[in-house]
Amino acid sequence: MPRWRKLLPNYLFLVPYFVFFFLFLAGPNVYGFYISLFNWDILLPNKPFLGFGNYQELWLDKLWWLSLRNTVLFAALTVGGNVLLGLFASVLVKQRPPGHQILRFLFYTPVVLSVAVMGVILARVFNTEFGLLNYYVDMVGLPTQKWLGEQRFVIPILSLSTVWWTFGFPFLVFLAGLLNIPEPIYEAARIDGVNRLQSFTHITLPLLKPVTLFIVVTQFIAHFKVFGQMWIMTLGGPGNSSYSVVMYLYDVGWRFFRMGYASSLAFGLAAIILVVTLINFRFLGGRVEY
């Protein structure tokens, strides 16, 4: 049997995937860049070529920079909150307190919800007139607040909501990382008279570095694309104070039908995600020595 006859079935296994890959992944990536070079209104027959005109417009677009500022703030607060809460919970659950499996189950529960469900519930929790938070704020005798109606609160509240929704993920990944640290290291340190705080800062944290890098990078990418929370809870308001980059992408593409400009916006977003990922690798990267 000739060689190619023997190898042919191997390639046949890949054919179905690569059809989808070119049609819905690689193809659209290239096509998206092509579209971004045109004034591409989906409703109009002629689409004038602009070169990098859309990118120039983007550079001078105040709403883009505003949405970027909001999104960076949101992503930073959310990733920070998620990492701290996830680490805190995982370090404690690792000690196997009674009911630790129930706790593990509960902490991950909100993660399986749709962003739409999470948004509907938390919009109610933070409702000014009858929300759950104001109920408790009122109960302890503090003045109630317009949580989602005030510019200074809206991004932190959206971040807090998102931490509630997603911290179970970093929690589980940190827990996996902690359980992979060999217990004899801690035993040896204990014999040498190292106290618990020292063993946390000198053993646990350095050995968790790769896990932390993974979490920070994936979480930043995920939360930088925030859309649903704002779409359900604030519609970008009050004013434009919670308007996110992907909300802007949605409006440009599907309310104003400026597909070319929306595409250049998507590539702007991709560039930022790439830069931040590289910076994270620079600061947090490096090998772990046991």
Place this chain on the structure above:
Amino acid sequence: MAIETRTHEPTVDYSLPFWKRKTVLHRIDMAAILILLIPVAIATILPLVYMFSQAFTPEDQVRNWPVEYIPREPTLASFQLLVTWPNLPIMRWMLNSFIVSTSVTALVLTINSLTAYAFGRLEFPGRDFLFIFVLTTLMIPGEVTLIPTFVIMRRLEWLDTYNALIWPAGAGVFGIFLLRQFFQSIPRELEDAAIIDGCGKFGTYWRIVLPLSRSALIALGIFTFLGSWNDLFWPLIALNSNEMRTLPVGLSILQHEGYTMQGLGMAAAALTTVPVLILYGIFQRHIIQGVMVTGLTGR
């Protein structure tokens, strides 16, 4: 790819309840840990309890303080209203969500397992190049493909149909990595034995590799189903008629279009959540293990 989910060599006898364990210090530790963790657990679960209680509270009481987590007069009125409301075909939305999520799951499991088998178990020229080629596309966020995919779907006249929601999932990369890693851990001897018995490559894949990978396939299936069931952004773009909507899109519309009745939104949210919670309850071990092993993104 089993992962150690227990601590190594426990220094205390965990079979005893914590108050009977050997050291006083250990008992104090555990009590302190619980004092710190229980508030987190309550905060995690309270909004969900709130959702269900509001869904079963009569509409004229949902705005009342004090908040009642167990409604004094529980009622199905909000659910009845929701099901019979002419502009909110929620049962149709649920059916749409089921059809789309089930199809996406079947598609992803089929395509990804075939691909992962070739990348993980077969040898042929160009294999590593192709694999790295697929890998690099992961660097580009999915938002970049939204606009071109929308334009392609419009050309194909697939907008506002199930096709627009189902087929793009076939290009997913995550499952290939997950399954490839798992397939590579299956001993080579089993495959050789099958080939000696006259199994072809497809026969080996179908009769040996797939049955041995049940747990990985279940994990991938659950994650894919949940991801598809919960997705909001793409269905929001790709659908426009009311009866084609999936549950998350319907829910967001309900939130926006001036349905001021509070119980209605919470009842719809509860209906969207119940299937997900049932799945999570049944497959919690697969889900938690899957996240811990792969560290994948939750949605």
